[in-house]
Amino acid sequence: MLVVVQPETVLAWQRKRFRDHWAQLTRAGNSGRPLVSAEVRELIRKISGANPLWGTPRIVGELGKLGIKVAKSTVDKYRVRSRKPPSPTWKAFLKNHVNDLVSIDFLVVPTIRFKLLFVLVVLAHSRRKVLHFNGTDNPTAQWTAQQIVEAFPWDSAPKYRLGDRDAIYGGAFRRWPHGMGIEQVLSAPRSPWQNPFVERLIGTLRRDCLDHVIVLNDRHLRRIVARYLDYYHDWRTHLSLSLYAPNPRAVHPPDQGRVVEVADIGGLHHHYEHLEA
Numbered sequence: 705m706l707v708v709v710q711p712e713t714v715l716a717w718q719r720k721r722f723r724d725h726w727a728q729l730t731r732a733g734n735s736g737r738p739l740v741s742a743e744v745r746e747l748i749r750k751i752s753g754a755n756p757l758w759g760t761p762r763i764v765g766e767l768g769k770l771g772i773k774v775a776k777s778t779v780d781k782y783r784v785r786s787r788k789p790p791s792p793t794w795k796a797f798l799k800n801h802v803n804d805l806v807s808i809d810f811l812v813v814p815t816i817r818f819k820l821l822f823v824l825v826v827l828a829h830s831r832r833k834v835l836h837f838n839g840t841d842n843p844t845a846q847w848t849a850q851q852i853v854e855a856f857p858w859d860s861a862p863k864y865r866l867g868d869r870d871a872i873y874g875g876a877f878r879r880w881p882h883g884m885g886i887e888q889v890l891s892a893p894r895s896p897w898q899n900p901f902v903e904r905l906i907g908t909l910r911r912d913c914l915d916h917v918i919v920l921n922d923r924h925l926r927r928i929v930a931r932y933l934d935y936y937h938d939w940r941t942h943l944s945l946s947l948y949a950p951n952p953r954a955v956h957p958p959d960q961g962r963v964v965e966v967a968d969i970g971g972l973h974h975h976y977e978h979l980e981a
Contacts (some may be wrong), residue, residue, distance in 0.1 A: 765947030807902035
């Protein structure tokens, strides 16, 4: 029997044959990428649940240090969602001088009795390492200059020091670093984005630590900051360092034992290691 049909009918038949073909392949179990194991899915949930301040890239980096390679989309699919949204650059000069440049800045922390404490941080740009910090309730130019001297003993002073135009960086402060051979690079007025590395560090220190504790006094503040910086240098992965920590951190092969969770800063954060049986 001869049947006359329209061209569109032939095209519809072909589309149906194509759909049926791929439906058959799917039922045969040959579709898509392999599923993530239940163990890895549970680990993603465990890490994201224990560290609500972490974003997806941080979790991907942590898993990578355990020898577990997963896509960002996989972590997005299985991570525990926090109700809070997860918590940027003057690049030209910074990139050209990153190994010879440090930044300094203050952050203000109130105590339980509403006394204001000032924390000075000295940050090396190359590996995002905090070279020195100290706190005081009365930051003078002479005190600040003394912190720079303590941060760079002998001949370890950098070539450039990046900072803002705060009046505390005048007078005695300018004379001491100049005598050490440090050239000051000042950002424009009201332009914190020109000093992005240390501004980002201060934001990280607040979001990861200080916003979640009540500071009792200056000794308590120094102890908390010191404990956080131990975690920050040894365990916290950084996007700018290709998801490595400032202190190089070895990758553990997956067959080295089960994954254990180690609390940092009283359980505010955690890091993960393979424990040999």
